[in-house]
Amino acid sequence: MxxxxxxxxxxxxxxxxxxxxxxxxxxxxxxxxxxxxxxxxxxxxxxxxxxxxxxxxxxxxxxxxxxxxxxxxxxxxxLRFLELAAAYLWSDPFVQLAMPKLIEFSRSIGERVNAARPAGSDIIYVIRIPTQLTSFSAMLIGKRVQALSSSSGRIIVAHFDEERRRDALANWPIDRVTPKTVTDRALLAKEVEEAAARGYGIAVDQNIINEIGISAPVFNQAGEVAGTVQCSVSHLKWPLERVHAEIAPRLMEIANSIILPR
Amino acid sequence: MxxxxxxxxxxxxxxxxxxxxxxxxxxxxxxxxxxxxxxxxxxxxxxxxxxxxxxxxxxxxxxxxxxxxxxxxxxxxxLRFLELAAAYLWSDPFVQLAMPKLIEFSRSIGERVNAARPAGSDIIYVIRIPTQLTSFSAMLIGKRVQALSSSSGRIIVAHFDEERRRDALANWPIDRVTPKTVTDRALLAKEVEEAAARGYGIAVDQNIINEIGISAPVFNQAGEVAGTVQCSVSHLKWPLERVHAEIAPRLMEIANSIILPR
DNA sequence: TTAAAGCGTATTATTATATGATACTTTGTA
DNA sequence: TACAAAGTATCATATAATAATACGCTTTAA
The missing domain is CATH 1.10.10.10 (Winged helix-like DNA-binding domain superfamily/Winged helix DNA-binding domain)
Structure with a gap:
């Protein structure tokens, strides 16, 4: 039909x-x-x-x-598939602006640093700077991840207006990826609220066990979150306090320094 | 017509x-x-x-x-363009095998590390691990570069049989990129011969001024060069002796440890 | 060893589908 | 304000995509 x-x-x-x-x-x-x-x-x-x-x-x-x-x-x-990717990367001002800052940050922090763009109910990684060994998929540019299970997605949703946020929290998919993936929508709403209050998103053990993701939002001229800059660290090496104290502020600073056109 | x-x-x-x-x-x-x-x-x-x-x-x-x-x-x-890239990356065993080793190497050496695949008279970068700031194009996955001006291309051509090598050296394009790009085909033949003798490719100031590229070949079962692992360093920081002594052997070791299927 | 099933390849008549000319609308600039 | 250039919409026509069919090769089961 x-x-x-x-x-x-x-x-x-x-x-x-x-x-x-x-x-x-x-x-x-x-x-x-x-x-x-x-x-x-x-x-x-x-x-x-x-x-x-x-x-x-x-x-x-x-x-x-x-x-x-x-x-x-x-x-x-x-390889033609990859060439198309290069064309995309050249065309995206966010990527161009974020790249040098993220490289610099990755050098100083020594952890995996990424950037992502929202794509419907997912996010897609547009920059990946691997420094620590992890799963292959965590090093892949172009990789799609369900938004609600990622720190990036959570801070994106956190900046939606009331209606969109409600809709996202009610309807966007949340498949279980790790045993600790939050699939309870009420809990997820809490996470998003906290992200909104803090200004950055956090995701613990959501896609990879022992992994903490931290994401700061980059806004476009319309005031929407057009992308995120993100850092992934090991829970074992980085207790949450240190993440909040040492990583989050630097990501926020980087995010704020990126001014997107139009 | x-x-x-x-x-x-x-x-x-x-x-x-x-x-x-x-x-x-x-x-x-x-x-x-x-x-x-x-x-x-x-x-x-x-x-x-x-x-x-x-x-x-x-x-x-x-x-x-x-x-x-x-x-x-x-x-x-x-972003669909990027998703296609992810599909390619998953499908390429060279990328999967090389990735962890190159991350490890990049961590220890602290310089830009890449992997490339031959594509006609060009090479295309399939892995890029940026650690130092450079031009945006030097961080781009999917980027196409004329083979003869790159260390990777030179070691690829070095492993061609007599006829193909002659053809490549005679006919492949060599546009001037930097003032120091070698466009003399006789000189280029020398470079390729030296690469053949050494086992790895070198390119000095060919695409970016003050940049030295070093490439080791990865073979497929048929004995052809299916890809290269590469490192880019600054001429100022790395005199050629140190490049030969400290970088090349490690790249060769990495390349040799990558066994491609079929 | 043979039969059968499954997959990839090649060929064809048919008409659905892509085409490109044309006219209309909007945008930007002199 | 008017003109040119770029984008959009419509339509009749035949090209070019279609899906059915048949063939050949490889793999698996009998």
Whole structure:
């Protein structure tokens, strides 16, 4: 049913090129858990028939966006995917402004430092400066994390107006990631309130055990949180008091020094 | 003329979806120097007429791949571009294997450490661990650099067989980037020979003044250079003797410890 | 060793879908 | 204020994408 009306809308709109959308769907079929896909898998994931998968897959291969293993005939993303990332990074003033300050901070603090952007009910990391060994995913640029389980997401929501905040707290997904991930929405509301009061977000053991995340907000001219600068430290090395006393103020200072255009 | 035969080939091949290719062309219109584009600019860059640019642009916008400034009506890459990068990074075993070792190395040496992959006559950076402030472009993942002007490219070419090496040295582009960029192909051949003899690549002042790049090769099962691990240091801080004595051996050790599949 | 199933590849007729010309609207500038 | 340039909307047409079908190869089970 949804599919029918969707098709109808597309059909009526001659400014929407369905083939492009399908090709993009093939590209985004690849992810952390789908690093290498065969034709039939792609067909299944994208909801296309074999022929369609064949065509788009072939086109992406010929244009250099997909690698094809000659033996297994399976596809993988190519370096072109990374080049697109470079184009994004050049276009984002937040990244350009934050980068030098975060490098400096990372040098002085010796801990992992990141920057993120809100993306719906998630955040996406746009800068990652690894200094300590952790899980691979904690070093990945472009990684998507559910907002409510991250320090960044919490300070973002904390600056929403009443209505949006209520909506986010009621409806945004909160899947359990670690045994300590807070999934109780009332508790989460408390966390967000505290973040609002403090001015920065905190997340303890939410995505990785023994990890504390601290996030300070960067505002755009409209006064919304357009991004966050973040630091991740080990609980064992950094008791909460020291986090509040030594890390948070410096992150806030960095965040405040970043003035975004428009 | 080339265009005609190209068109013909595409026309005959029903497995090639031209609309997708055009959409991709729009996406890749964005780059370091084209961070924000209007409709007409996109039309010009991609060689499309206004209508085509309108359709693809609109489709990319509606699917969330392009941001559109409501006031200026200009387009910019969206975070989706970064998500694709994450998919690539997950899929590349070299990145996964190299990452922890390079973080460790970066911590101990305190200098910028990178990894790159060959891409035609260029290399593309797949890992960047910034520790010292430099130009923004030197911190960018996905950044493309002409191979012959980089330490990584030189050690890659050094491991080519006779014929490919000759071809690369004769035909690959060598645009001047800094006043000291080596553009003399005979000199470049010397550099590559020396790299072959040493086992690692060196590039002094080639992309950034006062910068020394050092690259060690990582081989795949077929014995080709599939990637490089690299370190960038300041000439002022690191005289060449120390680079050879202290950095190169450690990079070689790291490179040798990375065993790529297939 | 053979049969069967599953996957990737190739070819085709059909028409849905992308196309590009044109006209309209808005924006910015002389 | 008027003109030019950029963005937006509409539409008839045929190109170019489609999905069905058939083929060949590899893997697994009988």
């Amino acid at each position: 949804g599919k029918v009306s969707e098709k109808k809308r597309e059909k009526q709109d001659t400014l929407f090129v369905g083939s492009l959308e399908k090709g993009l769907r093939v590209m985004s079929a690849f992810s952390a858990h789908r690093t290498e896909l065969g034709l039939m898998e792609i067909a299944e994931i994208t909801g296309m028939d074999k022929s369609a998968a064949q065509r788009f897959t072939n086109t992406l291969h010929r244009t250099g966006y997909l690698e094809k293993d000659a033996e297994t005939r399976r596809f993988r993303p190519s | 080339g265009k005609v035969s190209e068109k013909k080939r595409e026309k005959q091949d029903t497995l090639f979806v031209g609309s997708l290719e055009k959409g991709l062309r729009v996406m890749s219109a964005f780059s370091a120097h084209r961070t924000e584009l209007g409709l007409m600019e996109i039309a010009e860059i991609t060689g499309m007429d206004k209508s085509a640019a309108q359709r693809f642009t609109n489709t990319l916008h509606r699917t969330g791949y392009l941001e559109k400034d409501a006031e200026t009506r200009r387009f910019r890459p969206s």
